[in-house]
Amino acid sequence: MTYNLVADALRAAMARQDGEAICRLLSELRPADLAEFLRQEQPREALQLFQQLHTAQRAEVFGYLPAEAQLQLAEVMDDHALSQLLTRMDADERADLFKLFDAERQERILRGLAHHEREDLRRLSSYAEGTAGSVMTSDYVVVPADMSARDALEHIRLTAPDAETIYQIYVLDAQQRIIGTLSLRELILGRPQAPISELMTRDVVSLQVHATQEEAARLISRYDLMTLPIIDEAQRMIGIITYDDALDVVEEEATEDIHKGATIGKLEGGLRGASLFTLYRKRIGWLVLLVFANIFSGAGIAYFEDTISAYIALVFFLPLLIDSGGNAGSQAATLMVRGLATGDVRFRDWGRLLGRELGVASALGLTMALAVSGLGFIRGGEQIALVVALSMVLVVMIGSLIGMCLPFLLQRLKLDPATASAPLVTSIADASGVLIYFGIATAILGLPDV
């Protein structure tokens, strides 16, 4: 609530060009809120406001902005202002922004930085998008194993005030390999004279730099970690990923999975900022593919043209029957895809889950058959009711089984189970629905003599 009030007041102050009020209101907003506000404004107004912030405030606000907004602001800043900003940003956020510039500006920026920062930036920005390396930061705390707890605390006070987090502390050997870790909590609650080696845990969960960011988020979530140390091929520690990054990754991955489930390709940088062309490109692929998948349904219908001509009332039930198979199938596929993604189900559960799905699907099919048989009777008499009810049971069962098995099959083939989207399952279920429905109809009603 407070945010909305301040935001409205700020907009009003901007409209009447009241510099003093603007300045006061800007200081009342938290960095995250300020970023939100800047995103809502037009680029020109956003830039004006941004220029009124102190350098320290700018760096903080910047971290909360999405990539395109960062780039928009950075593009109108001169090299000096940008260098100042970059120096104050967290190492991982700095690298993310740096990657967005063209090669020429990257070179100019690198020249403006101190040697250590330059190397750090070069390294952090070199990891491919989506890897653990691309979200890690290089600011973390290391203490020697033989230091006492009291000295270690003093060491952290003096040397690590800029570390992204001082809450998890690492102990390395001469080859920079991790030999132990302790939390700041353990350091503080431990005996002040105790050596670090006595307080630390030797069992450390770590991850290779080229692993995926999802894997990093999964480890952080599974072991309730505050930070996950990242190691290179030689097992040397080179960075950490923090819990707040994991939160972002989980949200991002969920969005990606939800979009994939509706046959939408990965959208970088959110929906609001996406261009018309980007949206077209991310949506058209599967839509056209599915058109061709649906030709099978059409061909099935063409095959039964004689039956349909003779009993045109059957067409009334066509959408209802084939959609039911698709809907039940989508449910089953969605349950499996999400279960596999969160680790709730595994490949080896397949057999047991298949048995249960058979039970659930028959119960669903029978209920729905009951619901439509009355309608079938009213519109077409006893025989049509029988055809429709029988078809419903089979269509729902086949649809559910297709939906349930497809994600497992895809995983078996080392493809993404999430490709088993609702529309794909629906198309496959539709085609089998057409065959089942008209096949049963032809069998029960008989083919007329034309």
Next chain:
Amino acid sequence: MTYNLVADALRAAMARQDGEAICRLLSELRPADLAEFLRQEQPREALQLFQQLHTAQRAEVFGYLPAEAQLQLAEVMDDHALSQLLTRMDADERADLFKLFDAERQERILRGLAHHEREDLRRLSSYAEGTAGSVMTSDYVVVPADMSARDALEHIRLTAPDAETIYQIYVLDAQQRIIGTLSLRELILGRPQAPISELMTRDVVSLQVHATQEEAARLISRYDLMTLPIIDEAQRMIGIITYDDALDVVEEEATEDIHKGATIGKLEGGLRGASLFTLYRKRIGWLVLLVFANIFSGAGIAYFEDTISAYIALVFFLPLLIDSGGNAGSQAATLMVRGLATGDVRFRDWGRLLGRELGVASALGLTMALAVSGLGFIRGGEQIALVVALSMVLVVMIGSLIGMCLPFLLQRLKLDPATASAPLVTSIADASGVLIYFGIATAILGLPDV
């Protein structure tokens, strides 16, 4: 990887009843892994293993188990063992477990606890599922405003070793209202003689106890908080929610949204553990509703029976055309529902997004019309090609607009936008698709004289 190796060795040791190996292997697994292992075992084996753990280890492992597994183990433990376990668990996890017992056992458990713990447990377990209160914990650190940083650190060392987190410290007034907060980092990096009032931030983000857990997760994510303080109606601080709870909530909410998008009701406790009846119950509702929604499509077809009889070739294109509208509509709806859920889009963006969707949808429709017009020509000649192409453009556009607008409409009516599931959008798009297709066909081909 290591986990799988140890787990296999442990299973082998259990098979040959090698007590010593079991004991050694148990100590090699981390609590989260041990919980994973117990979940995979049969209840009887799981219990046997669990009984071999120390009480402290039990409490830790317990926290990682899902609710049903906790209950299964707790039900075969005697009251004394259970009390011991409860005393060592985190306050929030303890309350979650407590809520699962029947009233009689709850009373027995409460009698076995010390006064303070009893009151705490009663209070924490009284909040409704899904509220901030239901995920908060009551173990947090408070320091007086006039204490020095050095004394505060000593105070924390001595009084708060059991707090769920000591990383965020709160300063309260005499009425228990929050007047400031500081992180352990700020405490340690601050001047040792400085009073807390000088180091603390007065601007504290907090949340009412009856707010939703999603709101809590949203605040933690938005402001990158480690803990979110929870207050009652009188603004008194009564608990905190920690970042790792937020991670769980985000995952849980994403799963719920994904399921809702495929018309599946909320599944408590995951897919694997769900019974056949539960799954039936969570899936049947919308399936039956959608059967009736599809009657509109059927009725549309019945209305155009004469056209269909005359040009039976039209039926070939029916699945392909109406599915395309549904698919484009599902894409649009999914983008909006997720955008609204993550806060990426807001109600007031509606107008701008509508304009863009019109552009995207016409581009999609034209591309797809191109893809099918050839097919239409081959199967039915020039006129059919024209009917199919025209229908495709309109069907895709109308489907997309329905999909895009429905979530906003639902939000306007204070309903959950996520109700605009792919199957619902598909059914509505289907019905309009039937009318468009056969309407255009009748107009262009003309109604034959029967």
